[in-house]
Amino acid sequence: MGYMEKPKATLLAEAVDCSPPLVARIWNGPQYQKKEIKETRLLTPSQEEALLAKVLHIIDTTGFITAIEIRADASRIAGKNVGHSWHIGFLDRNDEAIGTIETDKREEARMKVSEEDVLYYESILEDETKNTPAELFVNADEVGYQQFADTRRRSIIVRKKDINKPLHNPVDRSETRVSIMQGAALSSDSLIPFVIVKKPLRIQEHLIAGTRDGIDAILVESEGTTMTGSLFCDWLHSDCVPFIDKQREKLGLDIRTPAVLQIDNCRSHLTADALQICALNNIKMITLPPNSTQFLQPLDLGIFGSFKQHLQTLRRHNTHDTTEKVINIAVS
Template sequence: MPSRNHLDKIGRKKKKKWSEEAMERALMEVKSGRCTVRQAAREFSVPKSSLGDRVSGRVTPGSRSGPAQLITSADEKFLVEFSLYMSKHGFPLTKQQLMSFASSIYKRQHRRVAFSKLGQTWWLNFRKRQEKNIRIQPADNVVRGRTVCVRKEAVDQFFHLLSNIVDARGLRNKPHQIFNCSETGFQLGRKRLILSKPASLGYKPAPGSRDHISVLACFSAAGEDIPPFIIYSKAYPGGVCYKTQGPPNAFYGWSDSGFINSDLFKKWFLKHFIPRAPKERPLLLIFDGHKSPVNLEVVESARKEDIILLCFPPHCSHILQPLDAGLFLVLKQRLASMLGDTWTSDTHFAVSKKEFSCVFKGTYQVVREEEGVRIVQDGFRKCGLYPLDHFTISEGHLMPQNSIISASAGSSLCTSVHETHSVGDLTAAVSTS
């Protein structure tokens, strides 16, 4: 990061006191032979050296002075549009995220460059150039923990945004074009043993006896599903049986944690959701983007395919996620029943990593039955997403407006840390609808 003295020097640089129009007139006089470079510079009040550079061809007339812009004006305009789109749809960007996306654009143009040249100086210049289009504001300091309660203003804002989108895009009576995707986890391993105290002191679980698998499910408000995305932790199981014996047309991936991340979400969206989604447009996809933040490719593809991405407010999934409202509970109960166990909130399913997809295939059949379709539809209705009804959310879940809680937020898209900002859309002149 550049030193403060270096940044101060940038601010103290002399501002250009001549206009391009004056420079162009002076250049015409010199080229016509009516004046020398010195005479034209004095007459039109432009720097002699700058005029000489244009006469000799070292500088192209009309070009900006100084070092070349790291990102072209067209790409910078796209970056602003992308930031405004994200803000409007519930994904306000932090400074770090915006610079990460800018670095991605830079690397597209300079594929042989091993690292990005974008730094604090670029950020300060970008803010200055785009001060009329975006506003930088501190992130919210209110506690976002669901164990306390959910902020009323956040839920109100979400439903206001959802209502505007549904009405503007004609989705009020099109449940098959409104989708929700959500992730649930399964802890694998043998059943817990109840041992006497002396024995338990020496008991150690066998290495690798537990594992984690998560499933990303996606359903429309009409109860129609996109085949599940099964995510393994650390690596795929050996062989191909986990694919051939799993749910029909299921998608597979892995991550170190066994949970979805930005790269896996991009893979799922581009290679699985878009090919299998209905052909009618527009589509609305609602999800918790704070757990799996989207990237440039996802937003570009969504806008090209006329798919609207909408993010739930932070830590509101327990009251707004339709799939959390019933379907996931039924799936876990059925899985435990198939394994001859009773499901509780801390159940470890006694099934191996290789066997999981085969067992889950039988469990997932519930979504093909009338009961499963009804459960999904009830989930959308309970959460007020379809039919759209803000008043289904109980006041007991909400934090009174203007409540003040002095604590810092955890890690989210708008992390409340010093020098972290969110990019908001207040004075946007660029349309992103």
């Protein structure tokens, strides 16, 4: 008994009035096999093993590592950006050794700002700053530069055995600390960072580290790193007043045009000497209601939020650097 030969797909298609390619595909069956899933990992097994060893070493040394650090190391090894979510697969593949936990927030007391204070402040601000050019409206604030725990929750990566432990953002009290007084006008022109360093101030070593005094930053020394009344007057004399004078000159104005300095109501800002310096240079100092900086000061809301995040990002691997290197990183 003979077997019927398969008709050509075109003849069959004509017989059933259908698409020849469709008939051929159905008649002949699948002509391919499913390929093995493409390897999506960017590192070879040996490279990933070396990365895991480094991650565990950092964890054992500092207590934790962050996802962004793992991705940065992986990108260096791969020679290209591994992507924002690459660490998720890395964690899954090595879940017997490492895991992710959420750090606890520090407890803090947050004081509310009364609506009456805000409304009163707005009325004063409108009256006192009317017709003030943006170039002469200066916001200023001080930020401490140290890797202390902050108040936000964040994910950190630890050894698997530690994922159920209640951990706080790590604090190294021995770390070098500096304070930075920074200011900017509403026109986006910025003042030179005013950096307070605990004695002694070694200008030559700062220069070697890449920070030029009076150009990249104004460096001053003190017994501590907290802003005091005398240091604030130094900032007014060496930084704020010269900046406002240049802004007036740029606009073709003179000292008869008042400038505005918006700042918090820290006691060191309100000394008689500071008020006199402002008065002599026709600068209206307007202080914010208590505990309202984070709500009402544009510098704190915008520029300083980004600046503090920049500091935290840079500081992660520079905890025990010299003061000179710390300052160079801070003002970079």
